[in-house]
Amino acid sequence: MAVKYWVGDFFVDLSRNQVTQKQQSQTIAPKALAVLTYLAENQGKVVSYDELFTKVWPDTVVTPNTLQRSIAQLRKVLGEDSQYQSYIKTHTKQGYSLECEVRWQDKIDAQLLFEQELLLKSDKIEPKITQDNSFPHIPIESPHIESSRSESSGIESTSIRDSDAENKPQSALSWLTLIASIILAIISTIYFIQPQPFKLSxxxxxxxxxxxxxxxxxxxxxxxxxxxxxxxxxxxxxxxxxxxxxxxxxxxxxxxxxxxxxxxxxxxxxxxxxxxxxxxxxxxxxxxxxxxxxxxxxxxxxxxxxxxxxxxxxxxxxxxxxxxxxxxxxxxxxxxxxxxxxxxxxxxxxxxxxxxxxxxxxxxxxxxxxxxxxxxxxxxxxxxxxxxxxxxxxxxxxxxxxxxxxxxxxxxxxxxxxxxxxxxxxxxxxxxxxxxxxxxxxxxxxxxxxxxxxxxxxxxxxxxxxxxxxxxNWDSDIATISLSRITKTQADQFITREDENYSIIARSNIAEYDAQYQPNGDLIAFKSDRSGEDQLWITDGNSPLQLTHFLIDSRIDGHDWAVDGKSILVNANNVLTQVALASTQNSKQDSTEESFPFDHSIEQLFHWNSEDNTALITARIKGILTFGEFNLNNSEFRVITDKKVNWALKSEDGRLIYTDQMDRFWQPGPAEDQLIESLEHQGSDQRFITKNNVLYGINEQFQLWSYDLNGNTFKILGNTPINVDYLTDTNQVDILLSIRISAKKxxxxxxxxx
CATH class of the missing domain: 2.130.10.10 (YVTN repeat-like/Quinoprotein amine dehydrogenase)
Known part of the structure; x- marks a missing residue:
């Protein structure tokens, strides 16, 4: 199948997940493009809902709303809606059809090469330029042309054969020869001259x-x-x-x-x-x-x-x-x-x-x-x-x-x-x-x-x-420490790896990060580089299992469990993807994935409210990091603040807490955001977490603290390891940490x- 094709005036490039019209490009979710491509392969035919589900989401259980969202996104890109259906037509209780011309790149390329091969044997020169090089279609009457190469100069020349050539004025022949040469040069420039590849071994x-x-x-x-x-x-x-x-x-x-x-x-x-x-x-x-x-x-x-x-x-x-x-x-x-x-x-x-x-x-x-x-x-x-x-x-x-x-x-x-x-x-x-x-x-x-x-x-x-x-590589491990052990440490005493209750639950010789307890379950999800690039892994405390298989050199910047513990939302390669745990058989964890389209790069996922399907994120809009809330149901983004946000979460009762670039804590107020003065000088690069409307964080002195949002009470709980990278979760009995082991650079x- 060609990776490039045209739907009417729209140029579709599957290799870049883009649709372009009049030099304006839009990035589309891969699954939505897969729907469009399958409709294009069956142009003019009614494709049933079941057929689309089987083709685009094989071996995956998805709801009808998933397909409807893809169709809605495609119609938005193509400039139509459910009432005006000039491209994608809905056939009630049957399926969809694509009702416009489709042109495939491989067929167009083959036709161009065929025409160029016959160019020297035809009576007409008709260069056809694709949408990538919009050059006018110019039919020109010309005599028969042969191509030859001078042995002495190596320069290609043309000669003219025509039974009536001797009877034609020389000026006319010269003019036609010049025009033909120019057109041949244009075609050669457009189609045959390719940039030299970068060769390096x-x-x-x-x-x-x-x-x-x-x-x-x-x-x-x-x-x-x-x-x-x-x-x-x-x-x-x-x-x-x-x-x-x-x-x-x-x-x-x-x-x-x-x-x-x-x-x-x-x-x-x-x-x-x-x-x-x-x-x-x-x-x-x-x-x-x-x-x-x-x-x-x-x-x-x-x-x-x-x-x-x-x-x-x-x-x-x-x-x-x-x-x-x-x-x-x-x-x-x-x-x-x-x-x-x-x-x-x-x-x-x-x-x-x-x-x-x-x-x-x-x-x-x-x-x-x-x-x-x-x-x-x-x-x-x-x-x-x-x-x-x-x-x-x-x-x-x-x-x-x-x-x-x-x-x-x-x-x-x-x-x-x-x-x-x-x-x-x-x-x-x-x-x-x-x-x-x-x-x-x-x-x-x-x-x-x-x-x-x-x-x-x-x-x-x-x-x-x-x-x-x-x-x-960086080398960091997932560690768990009991809260009771931390509260017993003295002000000048730090927890070391030899301590009895300092347990490593995920260990490799490269990076392990961002461990989170599964709600209503016994699993822990974390990010690991152990397979060569960032992937999501899960563990029950014994053998870790790889959950995702993103492409080489992938990056994960944030993930969060659903409330029911049956899926995880992950920001992989700046795109939000929901990974659902389907079943466990023979110690192999199966999963299904669904990506959510957005026109901008998502730089960080902080928090996911799976009940209303919204996520706290920073998105890069026109190059600027912007903090806001993304609605996964309709792809709408609501800006929350123009401050630079380092970290953000919502408490169980829905209160938003975030830190700015000065590591100060803020929460929305009736007229403007309010500074949490009790947490002044308690912020750090180690982030913070929430559990049952209580904030937990680590300050720059590596002290673990808590702050009750309901009672507005602040406590220093005790000391943490000085090599802690991030505080990532708690079940109010233990805390999960990313512990830095070494940097092998x-x-x-x-x-x-x-």
């Missing part, structure tokens, strides 16, 4: 920092002699020092005197200095808890003895990241103000910044800079909600801007972080265990087989024969084959 992988430490943020020096990277502390994996390693002698040198929260560095063009971000707690936070400082380090001096970095610029009310030294000695960086990122250029000489590029109705994702070409490549989200690749000069001059064409193996909402390569107009990026090439025109090419471990986007060595990557090099 990896020969071997070599470790650069094979130690017990954790290393991140590796870059090459401009001359290629050194690799500079961040080496993190063993305890919290927050503070780091900058280190350098000579690529030939393998000698390692500590560059900074004291550990701090440093970001990935960037070299000046001459290789003499480094620039990077230092993050620290604000002494008097106003709009954010973290302050950001742009720092510089004398690399040549640091190679001799460790140095203290120098401050260039401080930001207390905005966030800055990814500083990059430009050829003009300015520093480019991304700066976030009022939820939007802009690309700025900071002048060290003038001590001021100017905007290079920003989007008023979109947002920036990432960028890279080519010293060789003095060019910036930038990924962004435009006002249509889609991702683009732009190239621009450091002065802001736009060179090109193209929609990124996502292949089926990459989730449609996934952010891309590409870097420059030595290849002409080609970038490279990683989705974890896969490498891809990205052209300046937005074309993506898979350039390698899946890797054995997740890796960051490669950075090329100046010689172009090897690439620097960060590889490895290292710098490595990919060597290319000749």
């Amino acid at each position: 990896v020969g071997e992988l070599r470790s650069v920092t094979a130690t017990d430490n954790k290393e991140f943020g590796g870059i090459y020096s401009p001359d290629g002699e050194y690799i500079v990277f961040l080496r993190y502390s063993e305890k919290l994996c927050v503070d780091s020092n900058l280190w350098a390693k000579h690529t030939k002698t393998q000698k390692e040198i500590q560059l900074t005197k004291n550990m701090a929260r440093y970001g990935t560095p960037s070299f000046s063009k001459d290789g003499k200095k480094l620039v990077f971000i230092k993050t620290e707690n604000c002494s008097q936070p106003v709009t954010q808890k973290q302050c950001y400082k742009l720092m510089t380090l004398d690399f040549e001096q640091a190679l001799k003895t460790a140095q203290s970095p120098n401050l260039l610029m401080a930001c207390k009310n905005s966030r800055i990241r990814k500083p990059t030294w430009l050829n003009n000695n300015n520093v480019a960086l991304l700066q976030k103000i009022s939820n939007r990122w802009k690309l700025a250029s900071y002048s060290i000489v003038d001590n001021k910044s100017t905007v290079i590029y920003s989007l008023e109705d979109g947002n920036l994702i990432d960028y890279d800079y080519s010293v060789k070409d003095d060019l910036i490549a930038l990924t962004s989200i435009h006002n249509d909600g889609l991702n683009y690749i732009e190239t621009l000069k450091p002065n802001g001059e736009i060179i090109s801007s193209h929609l990124i064409e996502y292949p089926p193996e990459i989730a449609k909402f996934r952010f891309l972080y590409p870097n420059f390569t030595p290849m002409n107009e080609q970038l490279i990026f990683s989705t974890g265990r896969q490498l891809f090439g990205l052209s300046y025109q937005g074309k993506i090419t898979n350039i390698s087989l899946p890797l054995d471990a997740p890796m960051g986007s490669p950075i090329f060595h100046p010689d172009g024969k090897r690439m620097l990557v960060i590889k490895g 290292e710098v490595a090099e990919l060597y290319l084959k000749d």
Whole structure:
């Protein structure tokens, strides 16, 4: 079956789950598109409800409302409703039919190739251009044409054979020959000239920092002699020092005197200095808890003895990241103000910044800079909600801007972080265990087989024969601790792994997160990377079982049980999917899945009320994170607040509680949201949970606390492990935690084959 076809004037691309008309694209749920495709395959015929259920939802029990929602979504996209049925017609108590012209891509391509093959044998030249290249249909009378190739020049030429040619004026023949040549050239350009694929073959992988430490943020020096990277502390994996390693002698040198929260560095063009971000707690936070400082380090001096970095610029009310030294000695960086990122250029000489590029109705994702070409490549989200690749000069001059064409193996909402390569107009990026090439025109090419471990986007060595990557996994476990054990700890005593009631219930050598008790059941659902990418797993306390099978390099950002404990709503690859537990046989857990269409990327699922089928989420709308409530029945989204929300839940009686970017607790009031003053300074990155209208949380001193919403009473219950990542659930007897074990990260090099 073709993956592209036309329904009337609408172009359907199954590989991207999109329907396009007049250059306006809409993303459609895969199941809805499957319904449309099956109707298209049976164009003009009545397809029964049962036939559609069997074809689109095989071996799955779904309600009639599921099919009706898909039909309603399709009609909305096609610009019709239940009364005006020019495309999809309802046949009462029978089924549906598609009542318009359907054209299949493979048949159109075959016809085009057939016509081109006969072009040199026909008396008419009639180039037919598809909707992808809207070129007018031009019939031109012409004499018979043959194609030949000059042996001396290798250039294709044409000759004319016609029985009456000698009697025709030479000017007419020349004119016809010219027109025919032009048309042939147009056809060749459109149909035969294809972009060259990104060819890259990896020969071997070599470790650069094979130690017990954790290393991140590796870059090459401009001359290629050194690799500079961040080496993190063993305890919290927050503070780091900058280190350098000579690529030939393998000698390692500590560059900074004291550990701090440093970001990935960037070299000046001459290789003499480094620039990077230092993050620290604000002494008097106003709009954010973290302050950001742009720092510089004398690399040549640091190679001799460790140095203290120098401050260039401080930001207390905005966030800055990814500083990059430009050829003009300015520093480019991304700066976030009022939820939007802009690309700025900071002048060290003038001590001021100017905007290079920003989007008023979109947002920036990432960028890279080519010293060789003095060019910036930038990924962004435009006002249509889609991702683009732009190239621009450091002065802001736009060179090109193209929609990124996502292949089926990459989730449609996934952010891309590409870097420059030595290849002409080609970038490279990683989705974890896969490498891809990205052209300046937005074309993506898979350039390698899946890797054995997740890796960051490669950075090329100046010689172009090897690439620097960060590889490895986070290692965290699911732990349970009794509340009574926590309340017995003293103020200066923390729970350790050796404690009697500190039990690990899900353990692997990679990440296990977000465990939740099954309502009215004995199972625990959690997210795990143990199969290679994020999947939902369940356990009864003994052997874990994989519940979902999302595509490679998938990401899960939130899940929640239904009240009856029979299904789970999961945010996988920025799309909400309900996973129903069907039955358990022979220790194998079966499940069925149903996705819910939404035009925007869902970044985080916080809470699901399965009774009214609404979910608390943050959605990325025109590039901006927006907190609100999503109705799964009709796909409507209601904005709740314009604040940046870190975490949110609803209590059993329906009260909304959320934390902002300052980790302050809020709940809606009669006129405006009200601050919960009793919880001031109790918020942290460890989130919070609710049970029977009681909030539980962990503060920055790793103390577990409770707050009764009905009695407005606050208590410190006791201490938790200092390596806790998240507090995830409680049954009021035990609590569930994600416990950080280690971060197995290292710098490595990919060597290319000749």
